[in-house]
Structure formats: C-alpha cells, structure tokens
Amino acid sequence: MTWGLDGKLALVTGGAGGIGEEICFALAESGARVVLHDLQNAPRASVCERINAAGFAHEVTTTFGDLADLDALQKDVVSLVAEIGPVSVLVNNAAINPRGPIETYALEDFVRVQAINAHAAFVLSQAVMPGMRKAGGAIVNIGSQTLAGGVPDMVPYVSAKGALLGLTRSLAREAGPYGVRVNMVSPGAIPTDLERRVWADQLARVEAEVVAKQSLKFRGSARDVANAVLFLASEKSRFITGHELNVNGGWHMG
Template sequence: MKETNDGRPEKKCLVTGGAGGLGTAICTTLCMAGYRVFMHDLPASPGAEVAAQINAAAGTERITFLPGDLADLDALRQRAARLQEEEGGIDVLVNNGGIDTIGELDGITLHEFQDTQTINSSAAFVLSQVLSAGMRQLGGGQIVNIMSIILSGGWNARVPYAMSKGSLLGLTRALARELGPYNIRVNAVSPGAIPTNMERKFWTDSREELDRFILDKQALKFRATPQDVADAVFFLVSDQSRFITGHELHVNGGWYMG
C-alpha cells in the first residue's frame, strides 16, 4: 500500500462532478491534504485539463480524471466496482455531481424529472452501495453528500431539484445508521449560494442584483467561495469529525437556521 510522506497509508477518494466549481475546490483540497483523488465527470467536461492543473500546482500526480456519466447507472456501477478492485478499496466518496433543473411544475417533462433524480440522487445510492463494501474491508470510510439550501424551501420552479436533494438527506441518515457499525461515517454538506458557473444562469449583464438578494438572506454579509464548501467536506472526512455521522452541515452564512 502506498504511503504518504509521514508514513501513513495513502487514502483514496472519488469525487463526482469533480470538474465543476465546487468539485474542483474539493478535489484540490483533498489532493493538497495528501489524498489520492479520482475526479469523476462527463467525458466532455474539462476534467482532464483541471486534473492536470491541480497536479501541476501540487507538484504530484495524485489526481486522476475518471470520465463517465452519472445518468447511466449500470455503467456507473461497473466503473465503480472496477475502480474499487483496481485500487483495493476507496476510503472516501463525495457525491457532488448533479444538475440544476429549473421550471414550473406543469412545464417539467417526465424525462427531465427522472434525469434529475437519477443524476442527483440515484447515482449517489449506486456509488454508496458499491464503494461501502470496500470501506467495510478497509475498516471504515467516509461518505459526504452535497445537498443545497434549495431544500429549505422558498423558491418556485425547483421541485425536481429540491426533491432530489431531499433524497440525499434521507440517504445520508439511513446510511449513517446502517453503516455506522462498520466505522463508516455518512454526512452531508448543504451549501448556500456559492458563486460558480452554475450561478451564471441567474444573472445576465450584472450580478449586483443577485448579490443583494443573497446578502439580504444571509446573516453574514459576504459571498462565500467554493473553498468554504471544500473546507467543510474536508472536515467531515477528517479525523476531526470522527464522532459525527448522519449530520447535515449548513454552509450558507446563516441563510437557513433550521
């Protein structure tokens, strides 16, 4: 088993949606902390370039781009099983990949609805099911599901997306209970409004109006960055949170205090 510079076994993690704004920050943070990172994203994504950039900055080859589509659950299961066999198990799974479906209830097609559930939540179930088997053999592991402030309500035209994130909350709590005896911790991070490319669809020429809306909702009067979410993920996979499981960690500047 490969070891880090301080003699500890090198931990391996899979991050879905790894080439996006949040995913890149999560992959970078884990890489810099000494993890071997498998960055999963669509074949057409900039994943290969992003992985190369992180490796260059880190001066190492800890990031590997793993192309694939979360919408194809059978292929995803096979890919995860192959990765687990080749690597001797995966210590950390971050279910970050997803799509943000927007539309009024009567305008959403069944295909759009099903795609949202498959990519945002069913894929997380498949990966958790496959990779937790290896975590048991390793003596433990961590799973982190990325949720959203959208689940707290207050928005129109977001039913499929909110429903998929609600499924992740149920998955988090149920898995935490079932996998706890195997020293596998399962938690969720629920980000607020984080400036990424995904946010661009909510503004055109200027984001000032959007910023004002967000800051009015938040208790903290500054915009977050993807690094704020990555830091929360790192906390939940580190030994510093060894007695935390089944928890939804809100990273939204006090927007939601439920």
C-alpha cells in the first residue's frame, strides 16, 4: 500500500519503546524518514537498531531531550529543522502518568505532567508549523480513552490529555487553510511492557477485566494504534482533521 510518505520527515516523541516504538516502525515501513525523540537515557539506540534491521528505505535516526524543559525543546527543534529540513509529520506521543489521589500531588508534579504531556506538543507544533504551512503536513497527537472518564487517581494526566484535545481541534481549524491536518488517536488499554511489569502477578485478571469492558473480545496491540497514526499521517486521510480516533476495541464509543 502506498501511503504518500516516501522520503517525508517524521518526528515522533517518546519513540524509544511501547506504542512510540511501533509508531516509528510503521512510519519507517511506509517510507518516511523517521526521527525518534526521547530522553537521553532511554533505549533509543537499541530501538533504532531493531527497526533498521528490517531494511527500510530510510534508517530511523534519534535525538534526545527532556520535554519538560520547554525552552531547550524549542531551541532544539528549531535547530533540528534547520539541519535536516522541514517536518512533514509530527507525532506527539510522549507522556508520563503518575497515579494517586488529587491531594497526593505536589504542584510541581502537576506542572511537569502538563509540560511533558501537553505543553511540549504546543512547542513542537509551533516550531514545525512554518514548514508545514509551505508544503502541507500532518500532526497526530496521542490522547487517551481516560478522557471519557471512569478512571480515578489520574487527574494531572487526564487534564493534560484534555488540553491536547483542545490543541488538536483549535490548531486543525487554524492550520487547515494551509493544507495542514491535525488529529488525535486515543488508545484504550493496550498491552505493553509497562503493563506486564506493573501487573506481573495479576495479568490474567487485568486481561479479563479489559476484555469484559470492550465490545471486541480481544486485546489490541501497539501496532493497532500505530496503524491509526499512520492512516492519519498519510494522504489516505486527506479530508480528515480535528478528529479524535478512538482505538479501544469499543470500550468507549463517542
């Protein structure tokens, strides 16, 4: 299948593992030139090595930084664009998810979650927009089905995802006349290494509870999310913008 992404530059945050790694793989498989962004101590090199072993047209490269440092992020992405060219696809995937009742969070904890999960997406979108206005492009933000409610002890995380949805819709309206599309993919309960570590001794129970809540009676995968991102990043979705695409097996419909 031709996605219309051959040779186009794609920047993916939080790409060194989990859903982010699968997004990088899918975009590289489509022919895009992928830059994987993550923390300096994240396993970026090993992830790139695994993807590049597939022998795609363009090797995945990597860059690093702390998304909570918004000033540094702004300078880094401007330098990146000047060095390797305009970004055609931006995937704002990186996120952190501390959990606990609202009274347990220090203010700096809340602010850090907002910075990484939402404010960084604003900074990156702002930095790539001049190039996208000239040549078109697509921004895909990674949301969460937790926005639909029903999950306690996640106020900072869900608040940030709400801000990201607002960014998606408002920027889609503003950037549309320039041929730039902005959408959101909101995954459901996707099994990852993190889930397997956190629930190591309760995986059977977690599996049963998740599947019971879904309309489709099987677990999704990181590739299911990556395929949705690939679709919204590609020319196949050329008439879709400002949309939240739920990838959750029918857990939440809306």
